[in-house]
Amino acid sequence: MTYSHRQRAWRRFRSIVLLSLVLANSFVTGVAEEISFNRDVRPILSANCFSCHGPDKKARKAKLRLDTREGALFDLGGYRALEPGKADDSELILRVETDDPDDQMPPPDTGHALTAEDRRILRAWVNAGGEYDVHWSFKRPVKAPLPNLAQKDWPRHPLDHFVLKRLETNGMKPSKDADRYRWIRRVSLDLTGLPPTPEEADAFVADKSDKAYEKEVDRLLESSSYGEHWARMWLDLARYADTKGYEKDRHRNIWIYREWVIQALNDDMPFDQFTTEQLAGDLLPNPTSDQLVATAFHRNTMSNDEGGTDNEEFRVAAVKDRVDSTVQVWMGLTMGCAKCH
Known part of the structure; x- marks a missing residue:
């Protein structure tokens, strides 16, 4: 060559x-470029912008709010922080990309600084339309249509369609049905926390009727062990304990609340009633003794019987504990930060 x-x-x-x-x-x-607001953009804005342009009205500067799309689209006097689809016309992008310390955001003296990747993500997000998105937990649930399946005769319940769809997508087949002894053991442990007795297992296996499975589930749901088992889950959320905590950890007579929870579950009490009686049973018209007992949900706070304690301090601590527990249990949100912020 x-x-x-x-x-x-x-x-x-x-x-x-x-x-x-x-x-x-x-x-x-x-x-x-497939930018997700919650995954990619919100963390950047939260870490670098929200302290001055977030939900705190007293700390907000330049009348600019970036934690909502409405705030980002607010007219700042002929220009906006966000011009959807136009990064070069968006004040947000101009400020984070400039080298002029007088215009740069975040200001150099704040100690915050965006990386080149942060700026790239923001620019791509704005050019893609600058859409905001709420956290998935705040979205209204939408009933999804059942997926199409190759093995249409396998599902027995709507949820089975989604399980089988994932299996088929991955080239897998569902396992064979468990034999009756295994099945009753699993169901019994799930519903009561206890294995079946040999007699219960044999009786179920011998039942050849079409409703054998349904009858067994109903029997377990009607047993007192069902409420005793599942009450444990709720009592953990309610901070239930038979002692007061701290160094002395003295006994506390609150077992009657535990019994109320067990009975409520065994009676299949509707969840709205279960909620109302625990949060405000004493405020109901002519409350029963059981409804008053239910309000012990708010009496499960730790109590300090040691000498030299500050009563007001522990009163405030108890109030905070009740607020924390109420919001965590019924709304699935943490409130720890709100104590100071």
Whole structure:
């Protein structure tokens, strides 16, 4: 091969390599441009912007709020922080990309600084429309249609359709049904926390009726062990304990609340009633003794009987504990930060 041939071959090889790199970069960029507000954008804004442009009205500066889309679209006097689809016209992007310390955001003296990747994500997000999104836990549940399946005769319950769809997507088949002895053991442990007795297991296996499974589930749900088992889960949420905590950890007579929870579950009390009686049973018209007992949910706070304690301090601590527990149990939200913020 002559020098010119080698030179042309090298140029061709180099062109192929460069083209491959360009295509690879385009592919990576394309994947990366699928920006999720909650996953990619909100953490950047929260860490660097919300302290001055967030929900705290007293700390807010320049009348700019970036924790909501309405705030980001607010007219700041002929311009807006967010111009959907137009990063170059968005004040947010202009401020985070400028090198001028007088205009740069976050200001250099705050100690906050965006990385090049942060700025790239913000620009891509704005160009994609700058959409905000609430956390998944705040979205209204929507009933999903049942997926199409190849093995249409397998599902016995709507949930089975979704389980089987995932299996089929991954090229897998469902396991065979468990034999009756295994089945009753699993169901009994799930519903009562106890294995079946040999007599109970044999009776179920011997029952050849079409409703054998349904009858067994009903029997377990009607047993007192059902409420005793599942009350444990609720009592953990309610901070239930037979002692007061702290160093002395003295006995506390609150077992009657435990019995109320067990009975409520065994009576299949509706959840709205279960909630109302625990939070405000004493405020109901002509409350019964059971409804008054239910309010012991708010009496499960720790109590300190040691000498030299500050009564007001522990009163406030108890109030905070009740607020924390109420919000955590019924709303699934943590309130620890609100104690100081």
